Amino acid sequence: MDWFAKAFIRASLLWFIAGITLGLAMAIHPAWVMYRPAHAHMNLMGFVVMMIFGVGYQMLPRFFGHPIHSRTFAVAHIWLANLGLAALVGGFMLSPHIGADAIPVTATGGTLWALGAYGFVYNMWRTFNAAERRRRLNEQAAPARKLPTSD
């Protein structure tokens, strides 16, 4: 398994623990519901989306039968996603206390996370295109014989 896929899955599980813990804290101490955006993003961008990134980096290139377009992008993505989310969540937690002064923190975190996500889409797109190109070349060299079906 690629180490960057493992790193995303580990990060996802850690964000899950953090998101659950903040949710539990909000249930025990309802005044902390002001931290709801931090809770939502730890669970959705941290747990759910990072799990999808990790499983996606491992499985999608294998489904398409072609190595990933850029391992460098994938490694950069780990840092962009985790540092970005930490800043976004930090900004959301500061916001009820310092108001608009938290905007540069959320904006920076959101930008880093978004750059990583755009890179993921680009990386997967290039991988799929390369797989399709190779499949077409192989087919020209040795046309695949389709199994007969009733239609």
Ligand code: HEM
């Ligand atoms: C770069 C990525 C993202 C940025 C910068 C961002 C930013 C924001 C902001 C500024 C809000 C309003 C928070 C408030 O009410 O004070 C919000 C709300 C929300 N976002 Fe995101 N978001 C991002 C990605 C996502 C993703 C990927 C998901 C889901 C998978 C998501 C789910 C939500 C939900 C559910 C809310 C409502 C939270 C609530 O009601 O408290 N966001 N987001």
